[in-house]
Amino acid sequence: MTEPVIDLKHLQKTFGQQTVLADVTLQIAPGEILGLIGPSGAGKSTVIKTALGMEVADGGEARVLQTHMPNRQLLGRIGYMAQEDALYEALTGAENLRFFGRMKGVKKAVLAADIAHVAAVVDLTADLEKPVAGYSGGMKRRLSLAIALLGAPELLILDEPTVGIDPALRRKIWSELHQLRDEGRGILITTHVMDEAELVDHVALLLGGKLMAYGTPAALETQYAVDSIEAVFLKAEGVA
Amino acid sequence: MRAIYIAQRVIHELIRDKRTMALMFVAPVLIMFLMKLIFTQSTTTSVTVATVGVDGNVRSALNAVKHVAVTNKASNAAAQHALKTQKVDAVIRQTKPAHYTVTYANTDATKTNLVKAGFNAALTANGIKTLKQTTLKLSQTVSQMATTIAKVAPQAAGSLKVPQTEPAAATKITDRYQYGDKDTGFFNKIVPILMGFFVFFFVFLISGMALLKERTTGTLDRLLATPVRRGEIVMGYMLSYGILALIQTVIIVLCTVGFMGVEITGTLAAVMVINFLLALVALAFGILLSTLAQSEFQMMQFIPILVIPQVFFSGIVPLDSLAAWVKDISYVLPLTYAGHAMTQIIMYGTRLSALGLDIGVLLLFLIVLTALNVRGMRRYRKV
Numbered sequence: 001m002t003e004p005v006i007d008l009k010h011l012q013k014t015f016g017q018q019t020v021l022a023d024v025t026l027q028i029a030p031g032e033i034l035g036l037i038g039p040s041g042a043g044k045s046t047v048i049k050t051a052l053g054m055e056v057a058d059g060g061e062a063r064v065l066q067t068h069m070p071n072r073q074l075l076g077r078i079g080y081m082a083q084e085d086a087l088y089e090a091l092t093g094a095e096n097l098r099f100f101g102r103m104k105g106v107k108k109a110v111l112a113a114d115i116a117h118v119a120a121v122v123d124l125t126a127d128l129e130k131p132v133a134g135y136s137g138g139m140k141r142r143l144s145l146a147i148a149l150l151g152a153p154e155l156l157i158l159d160e161p162t163v164g165i166d167p168a169l170r171r172k173i174w175s176e177l178h179q180l181r182d183e184g185r186g187i188l189i190t191t192h193v194m195d196e197a198e199l200v201d202h203v204a205l206l207l208g209g210k211l212m213a214y215g216t217p218a219a220l221e222t223q224y225a226v227d228s229i230e231a232v233f234l235k236a237e238g239v240a
Numbered sequence: 241m242r243a244i245y246i247a248q249r250v251i252h253e254l255i256r257d258k259r260t261m262a263l264m265f266v267a268p269v270l271i272m273f274l275m276k277l278i279f280t281q282s283t284t285t286s287v288t289v290a291t292v293g294v295d296g297n298v299r300s301a302l303n304a305v306k307h308v309a310v311t312n313k314a315s316n317a318a319a320q321h322a323l324k325t326q327k328v329d330a331v332i333r334q335t336k337p338a339h340y341t342v343t344y345a346n347t348d349a350t351k352t353n354l355v356k357a358g359f360n361a362a363l364t365a366n367g368i369k370t371l372k373q374t375t376l377k378l379s380q381t382v383s384q385m386a387t388t389i390a391k392v393a394p395q396a397a398g399s400l401k402v403p404q405t406e407p408a409a410a411t412k413i414t415d416r417y418q419y420g421d422k423d424t425g426f427f428n429k430i431v432p433i434l435m436g437f438f439v440f441f442f443v444f445l446i447s448g449m450a451l452l453k454e455r456t457t458g459t460l461d462r463l464l465a466t467p468v469r470r471g472e473i474v475m476g477y478m479l480s481y482g483i484l485a486l487i488q489t490v491i492i493v494l495c496t497v498g499f500m501g502v503e504i505t506g507t508l509a510a511v512m513v514i515n516f517l518l519a520l521v522a523l524a525f526g527i528l529l530s531t532l533a534q535s536e537f538q539m540m541q542f543i544p545i546l547v548i549p550q551v552f553f554s555g556i557v558p559l560d561s562l563a564a565w566v567k568d569i570s571y572v573l574p575l576t577y578a579g580h581a582m583t584q585i586i587m588y589g590t591r592l593s594a595l596g597l598d599i600g601v602l603l604l605f606l607i608v609l610t611a612l613n614v615r616g617m618r619r620y621r622k623v
Contacts, residue, residue, distance in 0.1 A: 052465055054621045070623040073467050080465040084458030088249065090256040095249075102245045103466040131256070147462070 003066050004029050005155045005186030006051055012059030013046055013209075020046045021057065022209045028202075030154070033177060033187040035200035037233060042206040044190045045083075048157055051188065052080060065154060076105045079153035083160050085140040087132045093119070093143050094128040097150065106151040118146040121176050123169070137164045145173065149180075156180065156187045162196065174199055194230035203229060205236055212236045242468050246476025250450065251483065260446060264488055268438040269495045275434070276500050279427040287329040287351045287358070290319040294334045297369065302332075302362035307354065330355040419587050420503050430556050431502050432582035433575075435492050437554070439485045439515045440522040440575055441547055447481050448526030448539050455530070455620075464621040471614045477527065478520050478610075485519030486512055505589035511582065513592060517602045518578040524609035525574070531616055554579040577601045 006028040013021040020043050028034045036044050049055040050062050053070025062069040065077055087096050097115045106114055119125045122142035132140065141164055148156060156177075162170045174196070181187055181201070189200065197203050198217050205213040205220075213220055213236055217229055224232045254260060286307035291299055292315065303310040311328065313319040319331040323343060329351045331343040342359065344352045420428055454460040463473060489512055496502040504511065529546070533539040553559065553570035556579075570576045581598035584590035592599070 052621075053623055054461070054464065056622045070621070072469070072623045075465055076467040078465070080462065082458050082461055082465075084461075086458035086462040088253060088459060089457075090253040091249070095252065099245065099249050100462070100466065103242060103463060103468050105467055 002030050004063075005065055006034075006188060007063040008047070008051065008060070009063075010060035011047070011050060011057045011062065013043075013050065013055065013057050020209050021050075023060070024206070024209070024211050025060075026204055026211065026214075028155075028186045028188055030186050031181055031184045032202065033181050033189060033200040035197045035203045036188060036190045036206060037192075037194070037197055037203060037229070038206035039237065043209040044206055045159065046209075047206070048159055048188070048190070051157060052078065076151065077154050079148035079150065079156040079158075081144050081148035081156075081158045081161055083163070085144045087140055087143060087147075089133040090131065092129050092131050093124055093135070093146075096132060096143060097128075097147060100147045101150045104151045114150055114152070118149040121149060122146045123172065138166060138169060141165050142169070142173075154185055156185060156189075158187065158189045160190055160192065162191070162193060170196075194228065194233060197229040197233075203232075205233065207236060243472040243475035243479060246468075246473060247479035247483075250477060250480035253450075254446075254480075254484065264442050264446065264484065265491050268434075268442070268488065268492050271438075272431070272434060272492065272496060272500065275430070276427045279425060279430075280423075285348075285350050285354055287354050288327070289355060289358075290322050290328040290331045292316050292319045292331065292333040294332055294340070295366075298334075298362055298366045301365040301369070302358060304365070305358040305361050308358040332359060419505060423501075424503075427500075428502055428587075429583075431496055431500075432586040433551075433554050433556050433579040435489065435496075435511070436515065436518055436575060436578040436582050437551055438492060439488060439519050440550065440578070442488065443481050443485055443519045443522040444526040444529075444547060445539070445543070446526075447477060447523045448530040448533070448542075449536055451477070451527050452530040452533055452536065452539055456535075460620060464617070470617040470621070473617065474524075474527065474610060474613050478523055481523045482516050482519050485515055485522075489515040502586075504586050506585035506591070510585045510590075510592045514578055514581045514585065514595075514599075514602075517599065517606065518574065521574045521578075521602055521605045521609065524606060524613055527613050528609055528616065531619075549573070550575040555583065574602060574605045 004027040006026065008024060008026045011021045011024040013019075024043070024047060026034070026047070036047060038044055046055060050057050051064055051069065052075065053062075053064075053072070056070060064071075065074060067074050088099070091099070094115065097118065098111065101111045101115060115128075116125070119128055122145050124139065124142055124146060127135070127139060132143065135143065141161070145158070145161055148158060148161075162173060165173065177187060177189075178199075191197060200217065202215065203213070203217055203220055204211060213223070213232065215223065220229065220232045221227060224235050226232055226235060284307065286309065288309045288311060289302065290311050290313045291302070292313050294302075294312075299310055299312065302308060311322075313322065313331075316331075316333055319328070319333065320343070322328045323331050323345055326345070329345050329348075333341045333343075335341055340359075342355070344355060346352050415422065417424065451460070454463070460473075464470075493504065493508060493511060497504060525546075529542050530539060533542070549569075550573045553566075553573055554575040555570075559567050559570060577598040581595045581602075584595060584598075585592075
């Protein structure tokens with residue numbers, strides 16, 4: 001078996017008195033999409049921040065692309081998309097892409113081609129020269145995703161990538177994500193949209209900083225004796 | 241290299257923001273122009289004085305004093321009424337010979353002082369006039385006596401020489417000004433400090449806001465999710481705002497020299513160096529404080545606490561006469577050093593090499609604040 005792109009072992013994290021992560025162990029193999037689901041405050045963002053090296057776990061180890069995190073240089077090989085759009089509104093789409101491409105360290109020779117490629121993926125080619133301030137919510141989300149795709153990262157970490165995107169485009173983005181997966185990249189994705197959780201290879205359910213369930217969507221549904229991931233979610237939370 | 245790209249992006253964003261550009265480049269010129277108007281005006285205060293029973297000679301001497309007008313009142317009651325209804329600024333009343341009582345409105349210290357000085361000058365002038373008349377009478381008496389003696393005893397007259405009084409030549413004073421000309425006033429004194437203040441204020445505010453925005457919109461997080469160094473982000477900001485401060489300085493200098501007739505004795509390059517350094521300090525200061533603010537409004541709240549006091553302690557008001565502990569406050573404010581250096585360059589033509597202390601302290605501020613900033617960004621990313 002190939003080395004995992006994300007290998008989190010027994011992560012512990014506390015902020016003051018509050019335990020945010022309690023013994024979280026997760027792995028993502030190349031060519032796999034892992035969906036991280038859980039209610040707000042379950043620790044999803046902390047898992048992501050630890051994987052990116054923005055936070056350091058109090059216990060356990062985070063290895064990304066066979067490298068101990070935090071590691072600054074490694075960030076060039078990860079595509080990250082946050083919950084916020086995080087765009088420079090005064091700049092055009094193309095300027096945003098160019099700036100973040102340079103920050104990521106995409107080679108000058110391939111930057112223009114790379115920008116054209118990611119813009120085509122999110123269907124923004126026609127709007128690249130417009131200032132972001134004039135973009136719709138969905139367009140900003142797409143541009144944000146395009147930035148994450150710059151530099152052909154081996155690992156994508158996407159925090160709620162499809163919020164505010166209409167169904168047709170959402171389907172397009174998922175098919176793109178599946179294609180990226182088939183190219184052998186690992187993808188960590190958080191989502192609130194439960195039917196999206198059916199589209200991932202493995203689901204990890206995080207609750208109160210603990211990993212409550214892990215498996216393929218089908219396996220989880222069988223384990224909890226329900227017919228959807230949403231029902232798994234509710235059952236695990238103890239609501240249903 | 242990434243620092244240059246960040247600087248490029250910051251400048252790009254600013255150029256698109258027309259209002260901020262206007263704030264940085266037009267507002268300082270406008271404020272300086274208004275200040276020039278105000279401070280040039282205030283140099284010609286004039287007062288009206290009511291006199292009661294004051295000797296005519298003294299009165300006309302007082303009236304002759306510049307910017308002092310005299311109105312004679314018949315009674316003290318009339319004079320006091322005029323004072324109360326703000327028709328006059330002071331009442332001078334002669335109670336006995338060589339005894340005056342002066343009542344001031346004292347609502348404006350400048351006017352009170354002008355009346356005091358004017359009245360003193362009038363008394364002196366009157367005294368001199370009396371003295372002159374006495375001298376004239378004396379010399380007339382002496383020459384009359386000499387004539388009488390010549391008639392009575394002609395032989396004695398030969399040995400008696402009456403010194404011929406030379407008519408005193410009018411004293412002439414030629415004024416030479418080391419700096420500026422006869423119109424140089426308070427405005428010229430505060431120009432160097434104001435220049436520094438504008439650079440400090442605008443760079444502090446705009447850069448602090450910009451970094452705050454990066455934090456709240458999440459672009460800082462996204463930036464830190466790339467291999468960029470924390471130091472490169474700070475450097476990028478320094479580069480862009482440094483350039484901006486230079487442009488601002490050039491505009492302010494051109495306007496003050498061109499339209500407001502301010503003389504810059506030293507070199508423009510020296511002025512630029514100090515302002516550039518001050519801009520970097522302001523930037524580092526702005527970035528540091530932006531991390532303590534949660535919103536743009538909270539950033540604004542730093543202005544009365546940390547920016548405005550700098551104006552008062554940086555030399556606009558002379559601090560020499562104040563208590564030692566008040567002066568000590570000024571030593572911890574960066575604008576003090578920049579203001580001092582700018583004053584030296586603009587008014588005395590001092591070279592940069594002679595301003596080692598000011599430059600050194602500014603550099604120290606810069607290094608410490610920058611180190612704190614680079615370190616502070618660890619909160620957002622651990623490497």
